[in-house]
Amino acid sequence: MKQIGDIFNERKDNPLYNTSYPLSPADWRQYEAEGQLSFDPRPISFYLHIPFCTQSCSFCEYTRMRCPSEKVQHQYLDILENDVKHFLTVHRATVLEGCDIGGGTPTALCDSAFARLMELYKYIIEQTSQTGDYEPSIEATSGTLGFNRIRMIAEAGIKRVSIGIQTADRVILHNHKRNCSDPLISVCRTIERLRREGISKVNIDLMYGMRNQTLETVDSDIKAIRMLSPQQVTLYELRTNMNGYGFSMSKEDLFQMYGRYYDALVKMGYHAMFGQNTFSLDSNDKGVSSYLRHRMTEGSDYVGFGVSAQSMSRFGVSYNIHKGKVLTDIDLNASSYNSGRHYRLPPSELASKYIAISAYNGRFSLAKVSEILGEDARYHFRDVISFCTDNGLISVDGDTVNITHDGFKYYGAVFSLFYLPPHLLPSASNNKCDLFSLFLS
C-alpha cells in the first residue's frame, strides 16, 4: 500500500485537484441509479441556472451558450417554471435557507424574460418559508445590469448581486474572448446604482491563473478592487477540469498571486482566513450568499433547477440534463430539465463532496464529516491528520480542520487526502456505515 506522503507528492502539482469533486464523472459511474433524489423535510437551498451569456469566455467551465432568441429564452423559462412548480407541489412545506440565481448570466436575458425570472423568484418566496439567515443572490455582468433590471432585482427582495470582473486587464480579457467594452468606471456606476436601490451586498468575482496573468496584472486588479470598493470579493483560481484550457500555472505562481491579493485585501479592511476564497468588509460575514454558506459550512441540501444544475442531499447527488455540454437551442427543447444523472452515493463520497466545497472556506468541520460518515472522522482519518499536521499542512482547532499558510500552496492535494477511499487509507476501519445500508435498502 502507498504511503500518504507518496500520494500527496503525486498529487501536489496536479491541477485537477482543486475544489471540483468528483475529479472525473467516470469516478461515480458505479453509483448511478434510477429515480429521483430524495430530500428530508429540513431547510434546503434552491439554485436556478440560466445558461445564457452575451459572450463565450474561453476560460469558462459552466454549461452555457450565447443568448438565443427571445422565443427560446421564454421556452427555457417555461420548463424552468414547471420544474420549480412541480417540486413545490411535491414538497409543500419547503423551508428555504438560500436561493441563488446563477449561470451563465441571468441578467443577459431579454427584458420580458428577465421580468418573468423575477416573477418566478417571487412565486418561490410566496410558496415557501425562509430561515432568519436567508440571503438570496444573483449573478451578473455589469454590462447587462441596466437601471430597470436593478430595480426589478431590488423589488424582488434580492439583496446580494455578484458581478463577474475576472480581471481588469483588457488584453487578457480580449484573449479569452471576453467582452472588455465595459470600462471600470461604468462598473463603478453600476455598483453605486445597486447600493442606491438598497442592494447592500455587492460581490465582485476575480480570477487568477489565466494565461498572461502576472503579479503586475494582479496589482492592477487590486487597484480595481480599491476603486470599486465592493462589500465582498471572491477570488477564483482558474479550474481547467471541464474546459480543455491547455495551460496551468505552477503552484508557486498561483500561491504568490493569491498571497498578493490576500495581503492587499486585508490592508483594505477585508476579512478572510489565509486560504479562504471569499472576502468581506463585514467580519461577521463569510463573503457568500446563504446558499453557498450552508453548503460550505454544513454540507446542507440543495436543489438545482435548469440545465446542468446540481442537487445534493444525504442520499446522493444528481445533475440535470446537459451537464458539461456546450449547448445549442435544440438541447433546451425538453419537457423537464430534472432528469439527468442520479448517483446514490456512499458516505465516503458524500463526505468528499462536502470537503471539496468547504475548500472555498479553507476549512471543514470534523463533526460534520463524522455525521456523514457515521463514524468518528478523527479516527477514520487519523493517519491523514497526523501526516498533514506533522508536515504543517493543516491545523486542527477543536472541531475544525484549517488549511495552513504553507498547506494552501497545495490545498487541492491536501483536501484530497481526505477523499481517499477507505481501502486506500493505511489503517482503514471496516465499520459498516448505517447510511450506506440505508441507500441499499
Ligand SMILES: C[S@@+](CC[C@H](N)C(=O)[O-])C[C@H]1O[C@@H](n2cnc3c(N)ncnc32)[C@H](O)[C@@H]1O
Ligand atoms: C457562473 S460564473 C457567472 C458570472 C458571470 N457570467 C460573469 O461571467 O461574470 C461565476 C464565476 O465563476 C468563475 N469562473 C468561471 N470559469 C471559471 C473557471 N474555469 N475556473 C474558476 N472559476 C471560474 C468566474 O469568476 C465567474 O465570475
Ligand code: SF4
Ligand atoms: S464567465 Fe460568465 S459570461 Fe463568460 S461564458 Fe462563463 S458564464 Fe458566460
